[in-house]
Amino acid sequence: MALILPFIAYVFFMAATSNALRCYVGGPTINNGSLLVPLQECPMLGAYSCTKTLDLSTNLVTRQCSPTNCTQNGVVMTTSICYNTTVGVSYQTNCCCYGDGCNSAPSLTNSMTAIITVIALAFWLSSPL
Structure with a gap:
């Protein structure tokens, strides 16, 4: 019986901490498409969302x-x-977004896919019929 209570407390503690929201936290950093800040568990209880603020002037x-x-x-x-x-x-x-890691930078894969698609479309439209 003496071991059951600490075990139950441990299980509840792990369940509570494993459900914490994880956001990228840090900055300000230069917005160059790379992600220089770490993904972290939100330290505050009851964190509901992740935010990203881009200052377009700087x-x-x-x-x-x-x-x-x-x-x-x-x-x-x-x-x-x-x-x-x-x-x-x-x-x-x-x-503002909900969900783990939702405030990340656009991935390089998505950016490259968009660029390649635009280039391919430009070649296709410029080719003679």
Whole structure:
């Protein structure tokens, strides 16, 4: 019986910590398509979303955990959102999302696929019929 209580406490502790939201956290860093900040478990209990703020004036991006749901104009959104704002003389794109690692940089694979598709389409459209 003496070993059962610590075991039960351990199981509940592991279940609680393994369900923590994981976001990329850090910055500001230069927004060059690479991801220079680590994926971390959100340290706060009750973290609901991950955020990414891109300052378009300086090209710096900051990623973090958020204790709130994603909102736009005061309305709680159930899906990921991005919107532009002006803060003083700074123009920003703010993104909020749900799910582990959702505030990452666009992957190189997706970027390369898009570039190759555009190039192939350009060649196809420019070729004589």
